[in-house]
Amino acid sequence: MTRLSTHDAIIIGAGPAGTSVALTLARRGWAVAIVEKRLFPRRKVCGEYISASNLALLDRLEIGDAWRASAGPQIRRVGFFSGNTRVEAAMPPARAGRCADDGFGRALGRDVLDTLLLQAACSAGAEIFQPFWPVAIDRDGDMQTVRIQASNVSDEHTMLRAPVIVAAHGSWEPGPLPSQLAKTSRPSDLLGFKAHFIGSSLATDLMPLLVFPGGYGGMVFADHGRLSISCCIRRDVLARLRGNRLPEQDGPKENGHLSAADAVCRHLMSSCRGVSDVLEGARLDGPWLAAGPIRPGIRACYERDIFRVGNAAGESHPIIAEGISMALQSGWLLASELGGAPTGQAGREAAGRRYEATWRGLFSTRVYAAAGIARLAFCPGGPALMRVAVRNLPQALTLGAHLSGKTRRVPGFG
Structure with missing residues (x-):
């Protein structure tokens, strides 16, 4: 069975980037379709922290109060936690928004945040196709056709037509769309892991960077008393950790080896005393999640009549905890350009050029800065050098948070 539906824009992916585009365009009167392959709520591999510089944008998206409440x-x-080193410094405040407490960022689980955003998009008039899997994109004159398939019904197809296609599907999973990255496997690949814990002893106002052999990560208190731990580890390092299992070790096994999640957790605990201290007595809330490989870098924001937002447009190393901020802001920037662009191919191309220039101006510095910090963390002797630096100059942590964009306001918000 096949049905046809026509829209002004089709958004592929219902994460923060896709829903911020959809919300903004729908409130401007656009007929918007959102295609999402997973049912919500669902957890994601993500640090879950949102910088305070985004709060005015959350208010504009009309989820600010719900975000503050949750x-x-x-x-x-x-x-900074690495080896036996534990160093703390002040987080630089952003300019307060409409509430006195808006000067500092907070974390919210993606199972909660993404559901809030998608519900807001639906209330604004966006049509939601969920769970549907995008199968192909084809040119149809001045329009493009996206063929989607219900995830649980193999013979049901829907054809969505629109002049504007927005790729908000992230960068981690390959697929048939021209905007998706090819699948490769390299020893240096970074694989992402994430878990929630209940009952940890981490100070609730502290967000430490974790640096350990072969990887980096972070911890932050999110909603409902959940401690969110996320990290990246090199594929070859993880393989060694899983292969070096001693016979007397306990833990889940896969083909006689430690499971990937158990190996990562043990590695974090053994190489960062700060992690083992704050997790003593804590319990895992749900399973560990894994994703990747992560593909940091800057990609084309507009190519072959497809606009890209979020990680599909460009991705910083998660070491700076700016992924959600970049996703929300990139979606807003694109919608702002599209909303004022003339109709037709020429108008879309002009909007694409303006959007790409604005994207690079806002995000390229933090992408390059994150890459530099990550290279230092991975190079031989890098973690030791970082430990010495932050012990002698804790203010470097404050400066790093500022340079990562945590105090930089979204264009158009003062």
Whole structure:
């Protein structure tokens, strides 16, 4: 069975980037379709922290009050945990928004945040196709056709037509769309892991960076008392950790080896004393999640009549905890350009050029800065050098948080 539906824009992916585009365009009177392959709520591999510089944008998207009511405590300190080193410094405040407490960022689980955003998009008039899997994109004159398939019904297809296609599907999973990255496997690939814990002893206003052999990560208190731990680890390092299992070790096994999640957790605990200290007595809330490989870098924001937002447009190393901020802001920037663009191919191309220029101006510095910090963390002796630096100059953590964009306001918000 096949049905046809026509729209002004089709958004592929219902994460923060896709829904911020959809919300903004729908409130401008656009007929918007959102295609999402997973049912919500669902957890994601993500650090879950949102910088305070986004709060005016959340208010504009009309989820600011719901976010304030649900998010975890304010993060007023940034930290560094590596080996036996534990260093803390002040988090630089952003200019306060309409509430006195808006100067500091907070964390909210993606199972909660993404559901809030998608519900808001639906209320604004966007048509939601969920769970549907995008199968192909074809040119149809001045329009493009996206063929989608119900995830649980193999013979049901829907054809969506629109002049504007927005790729908000992220960068981690390959697929048949021209905007999706090819699948490769390299020893240096970074694989992402994430888990929630209940009952940890981490200070609720502290967000430490974790640096350990072969990877980096972070911890932050999110909603409902959940401690969110996320990290990236090199594929070859993880393979060694899983292969070096001693016979007397306990833990889940896969083909006689430690499971990937158990190996990562043990590695974090053994190489960062700060992690083992704050997790003593804590319990895992749900399973560990894994994703990747992560593909940091800057990609084309507009190519072959497809606009890209979020990680599909460009991705910083998660070491700076700016992924959600970049996703929300990129979606807003694109919708702002499209909303004022003339109709037709020439108008879309002009909007694409303006959007790409604005994207690079806002995000390229933090992408390059994150890459530099990540290279230092991975190079031989890098973690030791970082430990010495932050012990002698804790203010470097404050400066790093500022340079990562945590105080930079979204264009158009003052």
